[in-house]
Amino acid sequence: MGDTIDLTGNGGVLKTIVKHAKADADGPTDDLPLVDVHYEGTLAESGVVFDSTREDNTVFSFELGKGSVIQAWEIAVKTMKVGEVAKITCKPEYAYGVAGSPPDIPPEATLIFEVELVACKPRKGSSLGSVSEERARLEELKRQREATAALKEEEKKKRDEAKAAAAARMQAKLESKKGGKGKSKAK
Numbered sequence: 001m002g003d004t005i006d007l008t009g010n011g012g013v014l015k016t017i018v019k020h021a022k023a024d025a026d027g028p029t030d031d032l033p034l035v036d037v038h039y040e041g042t043l044a045e046s047g048v049v050f051d052s053t054r055e056d057n058t059v060f061s062f063e064l065g066k067g068s069v070i071q072a073w074e075i076a077v078k079t080m081k082v083g084e085v086a087k088i089t090c091k092p093e094y095a096y097g098v099a100g101s102p103p104d105i106p107p108e109a110t111l112i113f114e115v116e117l118v119a120c121k122p123r124k125g126s127s128l129g130s131v132s133e134e135r136a137r138l139e140e141l142k143r144q145r146e147a148t149a150a151l152k153e154e155e156k157k158k159r160d161e162a163k164a165a166a167a168a169r170m171q172a173k174l175e176s177k178k179g180g181k182g183k184s185k186a187k
Helices: 070-078 129-184
Strands: 002-006 013-019 036-044 049-052 059-064 085-090 110-119
Touching: 013 070, 070 085, 070 110
Parallel strands: none
Antiparallel strands: 002 013, 013 085, 036 049, 036 059, 036 110, 085 110
């Protein structure tokens, strides 16, 4: 397991990476605010599991920034990448608190969630096309730059070869003149 990171600076939300995502994995962004997660929630004091998507292998989907999940999730999931599994420990004020606590969860309970970020998607109604099109445009620009650089390198190589060939011809002419003058003097 990784080091524990205090995401709130006051110990209210702690994150420990259980499994790292691949280096090139996406994370939630303004373009990809809809997330799918697997999770298991336990009471820190007793270790009792109070909720899980693992048992029925479902995913829980929500949009970040809309207040539809506890504050700890809003804070922690934003820092994750697809494929990452993290243990999120949240104090009551970042969980359900006194007012909104479900009946089976004591309002003063510290909760621990093991969360796996499964996917990040664009907001409904917006298209992933804009994100995909931008990536494709950037890739095309990169290919064009590489092709231009390769073409310039090839042209430079041809110029260098032409210069070398011209220099060799000049050297051959000079050599033949030297050789020709020597023969005429000898005659």
